[in-house]
Amino acid sequence: MGLINWIFDFYQHSKIDRAERETRDLRAELASMRTGGGDVDGDRLLRAIGELALAVKTVQRLAVEKGLCTEAEFLRRLREVDLEDGRADGMAPTR
Secondary structure, three states: OOHHHHHHHHHHHHHHHHHHHHHHHHHHHHHOOEOOOOOEOHHHHHHHHHHHHHHHHHHHHHHHHOOOOOHHHHHHHHHHHHHHHOOOOOOOOOO
């Protein structure tokens, strides 16, 4: 095996290992949103949604502040993406 192939193989394995760790972590986080009886823990779910909303707002503001887009461009694209599922409902499909 040549050096280039070895480097590429090493790189691919590191990406696979990282994906496996991320999958394991996400499954653990998802399991933590369930109660002992298997029901969804509403407080934990709301916290996760709040964290996600905060992250999205932060990325949106950074994009505008860094000049990647204007707020109007961002909102226009948001409406376009919203319509991709055929409904202007302010949500992306979860499935």
